[in-house]
Amino acid sequence: MAPLPMFAAIAGLIPAFAAPESSFVLGVQYGDTVQLTNLTCEPVGGLHPRAEQACRALSDVDGNIEGLSTGEAMCTLEYDPVRVRASGTWRGETRSFEAEFPNPCVMRAETGPVFDL
Template sequence: MRTVKIMSAVLTFAAVTTPSPLSGTASGAVPGSAVVLGLSVGGGPTRSVLLRCGRDDSRPSFATACGMLGKFGGDLARMTYDLDMICGQERLAHAASALGTWEGRPVRFAHTYDNRCEMTARTGPVFSF
């Protein structure tokens, strides 16, 4: 089952990052900000979404996540949202991952946070899906 999900994410990523003859701008450049975000809570199944920045998206959470990624140049490891956030001692692992491209550069990220509060303090709204 896990292999199927991983392959699905990889195939989705490949489809998003492979330019079609009709994609791109008038100059032929292909915008490159598409990231598959994954989140597993407490070792459960991984939920994933495709975040395609630079497109009109009616979901405000995606626009906010794209803004956050843009602030850090797509580098999720450098992200800091609210480091002064006070988090309890709850232990419920949140494994967050990202695979894709940001402005044409590869994005690969995986980190397990102790709880949702810790994850939010670092990544803000990025994994709120």
């Protein structure tokens, strides 16, 4: 018996691999320093240091980063601007986001763990 039919039979038992439907490339710029990472959700992965928390936060707002504001932080009025960018897909729908915040504290208050790289 040739090995090819056996491999075909085994392959039929293994579920097909699908690329994640929810993934983002995230960027944070502090002055001249830029940090980039990727985040995948469903399943959780990528190089984001807090991927599980970021995916949970995004899931709560259906992948709309604009809706992430926690409103739970007391930030100083320090001016140390931070620019953030995100592009990708959430459950198959294209998403993008770009904003500038007056300092890192405000950024975290407005975007939760998503840009906390």
